Every structure is written in C-alpha cells, then in structure tokens.
Amino acid sequence: MKTSSKKIEVRYAETDQMGIVHHGSYVIWCELGRTQFIRDIGFNYADLEEMGILSPVTEISLQYKYPAVYGEEVTITTWIEHYDGLRIVYGYEIVNEQGKICVTGTSSHVCVKKENFKPISIRKQLPDWHAIYEREKKTCE
Amino acid sequence: MKTSSKKIEVRYAETDQMGIVHHGSYVIWCELGRTQFIRDIGFNYADLEEMGILSPVTEISLQYKYPAVYGEEVTITTWIEHYDGLRIVYGYEIVNEQGKICVTGTSSHVCVKKENFKPISIRKQLPDWHAIYEREKKTCE
Amino acid sequence: MKTSSKKIEVRYAETDQMGIVHHGSYVIWCELGRTQFIRDIGFNYADLEEMGILSPVTEISLQYKYPAVYGEEVTITTWIEHYDGLRIVYGYEIVNEQGKICVTGTSSHVCVKKENFKPISIRKQLPDWHAIYEREKKTCE
Amino acid sequence: MKTSSKKIEVRYAETDQMGIVHHGSYVIWCELGRTQFIRDIGFNYADLEEMGILSPVTEISLQYKYPAVYGEEVTITTWIEHYDGLRIVYGYEIVNEQGKICVTGTSSHVCVKKENFKPISIRKQLPDWHAIYEREKKTCE
Numbered sequence: 001m002k003t004s005s006k007k008i009e010v011r012y013a014e015t016d017q018m019g020i021v022h023h024g025s026y027v028i029w030c031e032l033g034r035t036q037f038i039r040d041i042g043f044n045y046a047d048l049e050e051m052g053i054l055s056p057v058t059e060i061s062l063q064y065k066y067p068a069v070y071g072e073e074v075t076i077t078t079w080i081e082h083y084d085g086l087r088i089v090y091g092y093e094i095v096n097e098q099g100k101i102c103v104t105g106t107s108s109h110v111c112v113k114k115e116n117f118k119p120i121s122i123r124k125q126l127p128d129w130h131a132i133y134e135r136e137k138k139t140c141e
Numbered sequence: 142m143k144t145s146s147k148k149i150e151v152r153y154a155e156t157d158q159m160g161i162v163h164h165g166s167y168v169i170w171c172e173l174g175r176t177q178f179i180r181d182i183g184f185n186y187a188d189l190e191e192m193g194i195l196s197p198v199t200e201i202s203l204q205y206k207y208p209a210v211y212g213e214e215v216t217i218t219t220w221i222e223h224y225d226g227l228r229i230v231y232g233y234e235i236v237n238e239q240g241k242i243c244v245t246g247t248s249s250h251v252c253v254k255k256e257n258f259k260p261i262s263i264r265k266q267l268p269d270w271h272a273i274y275e276r277e278k279k280t281c282e
Numbered sequence: 283m284k285t286s287s288k289k290i291e292v293r294y295a296e297t298d299q300m301g302i303v304h305h306g307s308y309v310i311w312c313e314l315g316r317t318q319f320i321r322d323i324g325f326n327y328a329d330l331e332e333m334g335i336l337s338p339v340t341e342i343s344l345q346y347k348y349p350a351v352y353g354e355e356v357t358i359t360t361w362i363e364h365y366d367g368l369r370i371v372y373g374y375e376i377v378n379e380q381g382k383i384c385v386t387g388t389s390s391h392v393c394v395k396k397e398n399f400k401p402i403s404i405r406k407q408l409p410d411w412h413a414i415y416e417r418e419k420k421t422c423e
Numbered sequence: 424m425k426t427s428s429k430k431i432e433v434r435y436a437e438t439d440q441m442g443i444v445h446h447g448s449y450v451i452w453c454e455l456g457r458t459q460f461i462r463d464i465g466f467n468y469a470d471l472e473e474m475g476i477l478s479p480v481t482e483i484s485l486q487y488k489y490p491a492v493y494g495e496e497v498t499i500t501t502w503i504e505h506y507d508g509l510r511i512v513y514g515y516e517i518v519n520e521q522g523k524i525c526v527t528g529t530s531s532h533v534c535v536k537k538e539n540f541k542p543i544s545i546r547k548q549l550p551d552w553h554a555i556y557e558r559e560k561k562t563c564e
Binding site: 187 | 291293294295310313314317326327328352353
C-alpha cells in the first residue's frame, strides 16, 4: 500500500475570523494530496484531462480534530482507501508541525468522459491506471 | 421540524476547469445555508461570536449527485438533522433551477469558548438556543 | 450613464484572521457586480461564453478604504468607466450598511475567442453589445 | 535591492471554467510572495501579528499578461517597490515554466494596531523592520 506525502504552507487567505484555517480550505488541501499521490504513482491528472477524461468528486467526508493555523506547514498523507475498478476512494490525514492530527477524511471519485460526463470503467478504459490502483490500494479492507 | 431555504447565485469564481462548480464551493454554500437557518429561527451567528462563543465544524460529509453550473441559481435547504445539547448536526440539500438535487450532506458543530477553544454545553450555557434547537430538530431520528 | 447595484451578504469564509474581509474577496465581489451590470443592460455573460467568446480580465486595481465585516451586507455599484470598442473598463464602489465606502476600483477586460484566446473587436463582432456599451459608458471622461 | 523568489504549484481549485487560473487567485499568490519576501529578509509576518500589529492591504493593482494553467508551477518574484517609513509597496512578477510573464503588479500596505486598526509609523515603532526595508527597497525610483 502506497502512501504519498506532501507539505503545504498554510496561506493567510485560508484562515477565517476564528483565527484558524477555514474548514473549507482542507478540501482544497485534499485535492493537493491527491494530485501528489497520482504523481507519485507515475501519472499526471492534467494528462488524464488532456485525454478527455475527468475525475469528479462524488463524495467527501472530513473529520476535524485540531485546527491548523497560519504560520505553520502541514503535511498531508494520501492513500487509496478503496478501489473497485470503477470508483476510487482516497484516504487523507493532515498533520501539523507538532505531529498533531488536524483532519482525517476520504473522498470518492469516478472517471467520466469530458464531453458528456458519462462514467467510464477505469478497469477497461484506463488499464495502466487500473493496474497501479489495484496494486497500491489498502489491502486490509 | 423547521427547514430554511436560501437562494444562491452561482459565482464564476466558484467554477473550475471542468466547467462546473468546484466541489469545495458547496462547503461554503452549506455555511450560507446554516447562517440563514440560524437567522430564520431568530438568532444571529455574529452575535454568538460577540458573546465570545465560536461554533467550529467537527465533521462534514457531502454527496455530489449532479453538477451546478455558472449562470444558474441554486437553492439550499437546511435543517437540524441531530441535536443533543452539545453537538448540532445540520442537514443540507442543494437543488438547481430544474429541481435536480446537486448535493446532499451534513455538518457537525460544537460550541467552544473563543479564548481557549474549550467546548461548552449549549444546553447549559445557551439555554435560549437550546430550547429552539430541541424543538426544531428532526424528530424522526 | 448606467449604474448597476447589487447587494452582497458577507460570507464567513470571506473573512481572514484579521477579523475582516480578506482583500482578495473584493475581487470576487467585483465579478458579481459586473455580472449584475451586464444583466441590467439586457445581456448575460453565460450566453457570451455559449457563443464561444470569453471576456478575461487584463487589469485590476482596487483601493481599500474601510474593512467590510461578517454579519453585514454590502452594496456594490458598477458602471462602465471607459469603453473604446475593444476594451471595457468597469468601475466599482463597494459600500457597507452604514454608507461607508469600503473599496473603489476598476477592472479592464477584452473579449477573446474561446478556442484560441485571440482578441476580437467588440464593435465589429458584438454590435448589439457595442451599441449599449457605447451608450451607457461614463461620458465625462 | 533584495528580490525574493517563490515557486507555486497551480491548484485545480484556482482554475475557472475559462480553463485558466481565475484572476482572483493571483491576489493570493502575491500574498505568498510577500510572506516569502518577509521571511527572506529575516522576519516573520505571523510574529508581527503576535506583537499586536497587522499589515492590511490598502491598494492592489495587477496586470494580466498571459494565463497560468493547472499542471504547471509558476514563480513569483517579490521586491520592495517603494517604502517611506509608513507605507510599503511591494512589487510582483509571476512567471510560468516557459518563462512567460503571466502577471505583474503591486500592493500597498500600512501597519496598524490590531485592537483599533489605527496606523502606526513603521519607522518609529518597528525600527528593525524599518532598517531593512529602507536598505532593501528599490533604489532607482
């Protein structure tokens, strides 16, 4: 099971008047974690879109444990929580500099054709992606 | 069980290069739905913060069914999915102009003191909020 | 000279840890003012894009006078500061509920073809838009 | 004259349906450039806020030359365009991987007390910052 790690500098614009990072900002960070994961397994999300395939989010679930703040760097770890040839569920853990877990969560994705948003089978239409996702997914599920 | 409704004009900046609303934008829309709900039951979130109390998000979960697009107005319906005197779970449904459900979801919140982020009992420390939340929560749970 | 007015409820996510609206949020509000202006003169920006024409920003300039805060509603007034058949400069003024001017500014735009981002002449290729922009622009310039 | 350089990976969420980076995203990137510049001259903006001093934006001006896109990394160069002991004007240039200038611009800032937003003299109240800003500002102005 492959995990991927990415450091993210907290941006001022990502805070809100609570003095902490706005809860919506972590959704964007998960996107960065995902992009990095895909890069680390040898692909590139931008290439996928050039092939006419999009990978929209179908579900997101985040648990907020501890607030990240401006001035620190957080680390997001990303892995494949679930994969069945059609749907990918990424898992995330965001940790601050002191090692405190800020957020955990998952996001679900399918692949669709850009022109009509019709779902495609990753197994059949992206066999090279399928092979890696099948190999690198969390095995204890 | 009270439900609250708010119309939201889709902003250009809320789209992404998929040509649809970015999945993170709906998190912000839920915040708008929540603000409206609180106003509709006779309170004001800004007042709460002036009293030194914050209501951070502890969990968010969204299911994406159909993409909202720029140029349309969506309607978010908000209600209290669960409430136990300590924790509030809001429920959301976002519908487009054609009546298609775009997103459903929930967000969980506690109340904390602004100065130290320590949780407080809504039941004990905000009895007027408690009375309304208790009365207006979803009863079929 | 036509001016257009739009009320905008300040969003919590638009604040930052200064406790005021983040300066980047006003850029989005100008976009809302612009959309409203275009609607008020009888057009629709979404239609323009359907015709294969985009109107990217080439310049933005904002002066921050007074901070807008969460819990209030601001009003943005938009007008055509300058128009020459090729380039449109919109003018903006954002005022809070107490009538205080929060932000003034301008943004410049051209029209380009979606497929190649090549500039087009509004005068020649969008004669109906041209007629209105010519008529409604600020005359005292 | 000191210049500071920072690489920024373009985020998917920073694009819009034009297929390019939304013009508001560059405002955030300038903030990142500024943070890096302050760090490179030996200070830390978060420390300033801990001392009860904020540095709000009073003016921003950006010229958009060429669109940045998802999948690339841009570099922002930041310097002190102007400084007079009270007001700092930062200069910015954002360049893509091919060396094309995407955006140039400036932002103006003052320093204010956190509790009342009253302006302070950087020269008098932040003498160590003053010394460096005086020394590192653009000299050919």
